[in-house]
Amino acid sequence: MNKIQKFNELHFSNELLFLGNAWDLLSALTLEKAGFKAIGTTSWGIADSLGYADGELIDFDRHLAIIKTIAENVKIPVSADIEAGYGEDIPTIIEHVLMTADAGVAGINIEDSFKKQKGLKEVSWHCSLLERIRAALENNGYKDFYINARTDTYLQKQNPLPETIERAKAYVESGASGVFVPGLIEEEEIKAITKNVSAPLNVLSLPGLTNCNKLEELGVRRFSFGNALSDKVIAYIEKNARELAESRDTAILYNN
Numbered sequence: 001m002n003k004i005q006k007f008n009e010l011h012f013s014n015e016l017l018f019l020g021n022a023w024d025l026l027s028a029l030t031l032e033k034a035g036f037k038a039i040g041t042t043s044w045g046i047a048d049s050l051g052y053a054d055g056e057l058i059d060f061d062r063h064l065a066i067i068k069t070i071a072e073n074v075k076i077p078v079s080a081d082i083e084a085g086y087g088e089d090i091p092t093i094i095e096h097v098l099m100t101a102d103a104g105v106a107g108i109n110i111e112d113s114f115k116k117q118k119g120l121k122e123v124s125w126h127c128s129l130l131e132r133i134r135a136a137l138e139n140n141g142y143k144d145f146y147i148n149a150r151t152d153t154y155l156q157k158q159n160p161l162p163e164t165i166e167r168a169k170a171y172v173e174s175g176a177s178g179v180f181v182p183g184l185i186e187e188e189e190i191k192a193i194t195k196n197v198s199a200p201l202n203v204l205s206l207p208g209l210t211n212c213n214k215l216e217e218l219g220v221r222r223f224s225f226g227n228a229l230s231d232k233v234i235a236y237i238e239k240n241a242r243e244l245a246e247s248r249d250t251a252i253l254y255n256n
Helices: 003-010 025-034 043-049 060-073 090-102 123-139 161-173 187-196 212-217 228-247 250-254
Strands: 017-022 039-041 078-081 107-111 146-150 178-180 201-204 222-224
Touching: 003 146, 017 025, 017 228, 025 039, 025 060, 025 228, 039 043, 039 060, 043 060, 043 228, 060 078, 060 090, 090 107, 090 123, 123 146, 123 161, 146 161, 161 178, 161 187, 187 201, 228 250
Parallel strands: 017 039, 017 222, 039 078, 078 107, 107 146, 146 178, 178 201, 201 222
Antiparallel strands: none
16 A cells, blocks of 8 residues: 555544644654654744745745655655645646655645735636646546645635535535645534535644544544644744853753
């Protein structure tokens, strides 16, 4: 069984897929060693580690090089967060998806929000993109490659539930393997989406939305924590660096 097949299977196992989000090789290896069954890269964490804000501000090749390094050095499946595809037109985005698949990952996250302006892409346009991505992957030997279609309705819309269900259904019909709805937190709304959308639902960890067992009961199939771990690690480094500079004493480095 290859990593693409394994990654697909993890979305339909008895347990919800708890994805570890990595931003460099060290974090990926640490997550693998800790027991995570798959890794998702975090574009926010990668950008942060290079001194950028999130939002496709890094050169795509530079971003892809980090994804490739992770995929080549862990034994578990990797899903790549490529934001909105690092392109303004469909052919460029497709090219970037194929380059990402060639890097050895088992899937991607791709979102429907604009990067240079507020708002979401038209449903019909995004569906056409997903259809053509799926066709290109199939034509290049990437059968069952996992396309996690992220919709940012909960980050940008008032009363987002009806449009979320509409977009999720359309994206799955257009070739998406699953849907990702960051910002979704209310239990009844989670249940409504899992009931109405015939594909695995991925939700993002937020305060008040943290427990895998509870999410499993609601029908969620995939759970990720995005940049929350990378933020915590950076905060820890900043705190210790500040203490070292102020105290001029390295004793804190040896305390448990």
